[in-house]
Amino acid sequence: MTTISDPATLDPAAARGLFRAGTAVPTAGWASGYTQANLIAVPADWAYDVLLFAQRNPKPCPVLDVTDPGSPATVLAPGADLRTDIPRYRVWRDGELVDEPADVTGVWRDDLVAFLIGCSFSFEWALLAAGVPLRHVDQGRNVAMYLTDRECRPAGRVHGPMVVSMRMVPTDLVDTAVRESGRMPAVHGAPVHVGDPAALGIADLDRPDFGDPVVGEPGDVPVFWACGVTPQAALMASRPPFAITHAPGYMFVTDVRDEEYRVG
Amino acid sequence: MTTISDPATLDPAAARGLFRAGTAVPTAGWASGYTQANLIAVPADWAYDVLLFAQRNPKPCPVLDVTDPGSPATVLAPGADLRTDIPRYRVWRDGELVDEPADVTGVWRDDLVAFLIGCSFSFEWALLAAGVPLRHVDQGRNVAMYLTDRECRPAGRVHGPMVVSMRMVPTDLVDTAVRESGRMPAVHGAPVHVGDPAALGIADLDRPDFGDPVVGEPGDVPVFWACGVTPQAALMASRPPFAITHAPGYMFVTDVRDEEYRVG
Structure with missing residues (x-):
């Protein structure tokens, strides 16, 4: 072997x-x-x-x-x-x-x-390189992803909610995380929200809709990025035959x- | 009146x-x-x-x-x-x-x-703000645009050459022009070529395919950006009914x- x-x-x-x-x-x-x-x-x-x-x-x-x-x-x-x-x-x-x-x-x-x-894996190297820790990687878990209450702009028969990935970021590194990911607009770009999960209609960070729950360190803030699982959520909502x-x-x-x- | x-x-x-x-x-x-x-x-x-x-x-x-x-x-x-x-x-x-x-x-x-x-009008303000002169504006002319010998990647029935706009830029400001336009990928981004028009199959800068010829100052270099007239050239090549x-x-x-x- x-x-x-x-x-x-x-x-x-x-x-x-x-x-x-x-x-x-x-x-x-x-x-x-x-x-x-x-x-x-x-x-x-x-x-x-x-x-x-x-x-x-x-x-x-x-x-x-x-x-x-x-x-x-x-x-x-x-x-x-x-x-x-x-x-x-x-x-x-x-x-x-x-x-x-x-x-x-x-x-x-x-x-x-x-x-x-x-x-979003594509901007994670840029976060790491800039000194932003990746809690889910350190914990050996898949990133946590959530359905939100923000509807995407529909197109013909395709519609559905935006899905976000969430990373716990130390408060003093949030600006760095925003700047570094913002330089990569082809791979989701800057976060769509920082802070309160309820602002996106997320009831419980410990129960992600996709991936694994991730534990933050003291002083961490949840930071939410638009996620490429969004088209899968749109499929579930829009029901193409195949x-x-x-x-x-x-x-x-x-x-x-x-x-x-x-x-x- | x-x-x-x-x-x-x-x-x-x-x-x-x-x-x-x-x-x-x-x-x-x-x-x-x-x-x-x-x-x-x-x-x-x-x-x-x-x-x-x-x-x-x-x-x-x-x-x-x-x-x-x-x-x-x-x-x-x-x-x-x-x-x-x-x-x-x-x-x-x-x-x-x-x-x-x-x-x-x-x-x-x-x-x-x-x-x-x-x-490309959208990045011209950024060029001006960074100190890059716009010769065609100073000369009261439309920007010069050229058909190139670079074929776009086709899609179904639509195909055609890339069209570029050209601006004469002082040599020591070319890096500034590249950087500033490169920050605006949604409006053509960084130049596709700097220098020799022949590298794009352009025979004569004085005879643009669209717009007006523009006169450079001593020490200027021609800088070429991908141009939004490209879809019109594709229409001419691909001949949709309307x-x-x-x-x-x-x-x-x-x-x-x-x-x-x-x-x-």
Whole structure:
């Protein structure tokens, strides 16, 4: 049996190769420095509504690439196959989750258009580099994500609430976190809210809708960023006949370096 | 006869009111500080290809808003009417320019989807504020625009070359111009090229494809930015059955302040 090397030091193609071969684990910390992306694939006749929804809601839905109908290839990772190279998928019918396989070759369709959406993992390296601790990473947990009471601007048949990710940030580093993430508008940008969860309609920080609860340190403030799981919440609300997404936390690892999405 | 006040000090609604009433002049310098936008309206069955073309070519085609089919309203300027509030339009049939009216109410269609695309006027204030002179403004001319030999990434039926705008910049201010425009990715961002026009396939700077030739001062370098006229060049190349655009230089004046598109 071979030993898997440190996932952080793998190059993206090697990471995708392991996922293609059946390794089905969350991708946080894998292929450090390379952008990870959310996947949402819908039939072509829903593609305009999804693309317009993303254009109208760029903070939660920053589009990094859109494929041609039926194609499992993306410019973000030449040679990759979107049907096999994500460690875990979700398959949706009429807005209901029906399966969570590690490969979707068998259910892929010739009319599927795949959207690759930016992920907050991309700005986390910038937070760390600026001295902002990542509590969920230190605690070995998935980031905490919440449905909010803020409706996205709808587009045709696609509508739904904004989903946010939350990080506990020391009060004196909130300005740093805002500035650093604000320089990366292609991967969610600056926070949408700092402080009171109730302002976003979040009743209990200890009960996230996706991911794991995260414990803050004394003096920490909850900081909320628009989250790439928002299109999945829109799928659940808008009920297209068929869709494939990644499973939350099990992202597509691209060949693009995070710095390429940094502005200024 | 009433006197028109200084166009620069007009608020956007007042400027649009004058255009609606028949004033048909270029909008450079009007409603200073407010974002101006390129218009391209196509039938709904072409909208996905146009939106995807814009997504795939964000530097020349930064989308600021997309309307619902048939609607002449935009969130960028509540109360405005896209059929009347631009000083001059272009009407296209099968990729051919057929009319340049000051009002398109009579040819508007219920299936038209309008795209409002960012304009380099929005970063010019930032260049000026940073001390970069604008030769074309000083010379009272429209900015010079050129077709290049760089093909945009195509999307469905939509394809065409990138169009660039060119500004003559003093050599020691090129870094400032790059940095300041780079902070505004929603309105074309950093230049695509500095220096040799031949590198973009431009044979003669004195013969722009759109706008006016501009004279440089000794020590100036030509600096090229991706240009919002690119979608018009794509229309000419891709020949949708019908389209309406603004006339180059006769832009849509929005209620959004230019600073809102600045990052970091």
